[in-house]
Amino acid sequence: xxxxxxxxxxxxxxxxxxxxxxxxxxxxxxxxxxxxxxxxxxxxxxxxxxxxxxxxxxxxxxxxxxxxxxxxxxxxxxxxxxxxxxxxxxxxxxxxxxxxxxxxxxxxxxxxxxxxxxxxxxxxxxxxxxxxxxxxxxxxxxxxxxxxxxxxxxxxxxxxxxxxxxx
Numbered sequence: 001x002x003x004x005x006x007x008x009x010x011x012x013x014x015x016x017x018x019x020x021x022x023x024x025x026x027x028x029x030x031x032x033x034x035x036x037x038x039x040x041x042x043x044x045x046x047x048x049x050x051x052x053x054x055x056x057x058x059x060x061x062x063x064x065x066x067x068x069x070x071x072x073x074x075x076x077x078x079x080x081x082x083x084x085x086x087x088x089x090x091x092x093x094x095x096x097x098x099x100x101x102x103x104x105x106x107x108x109x110x111x112x113x114x115x116x117x118x119x120x121x122x123x124x125x126x127x128x129x130x131x132x133x134x135x136x137x138x139x140x141x142x143x144x145x146x147x148x149x150x151x152x153x154x155x156x157x158x159x160x161x162x163x164x165x166x167x
Contacts, residue, residue, distance in 0.1 A: 002166050005075045006030050006056045008127055009119075009162075013052065018114040022107055027051040033082070049084040050111055057159065072133060074163045079115060081156040083108040088150045105154065112156045116140075119160050125167065134163040 002008070007030060014025040027048065032055050058076040089101035122132050138159035144152050 004056050006054055008129055010054050022111050023050050030054050051082045053080045070165050072163055072165050077160050079158040081111050083154045084151055087152045108154050130164045132164050136161040
């Protein structure tokens with residue numbers, strides 16, 4: 001029996017072509033980053049941004065028999081997308097410098113769109129381990145906080161409810 005859908009989703013996102021051009025696959029993990037990890041990111045495991053973290057918030061561990069005699073499981077995954085941007089460069093007089101910072105911030109939106117599009121439409125067999133029956137986007141939230149040297153970490157928080165059966 002699968003104990004969590006989280007590692008399967010992490011591997012699936014690492015292999016997703018629409019994300020490979022935006023995020024280094026080593027930055028898509030199931031590590032739960034805290035504020036201290038992000039504040040001095042250059043000294044920690046996030047060596048480059050953007051980064052994606054997948055965590056299990058809730059999971060139904062009991063077998064639920066539906067009318068077709070199949071066990072269905074439900075798991076809520078929290079997906080957090082991080083991007084670090086130098087906020088001083090937004091006010092630069094050079095359009096090239098300003099546009100590069102804006103591009104880095106817009107990359108966050110592109111990643112969010114790729115992840116939500118993939119997970120909303122995800123159905124069927126995933127890596128031969130599970131069969132996704134239903135996905136539902138629960139919540140979406142944007143956050144920002146300052147770090148050292150006038151940098152800001154922009155975070156997008158997504159919560160997905162995923163119903164699946166094991167193969």
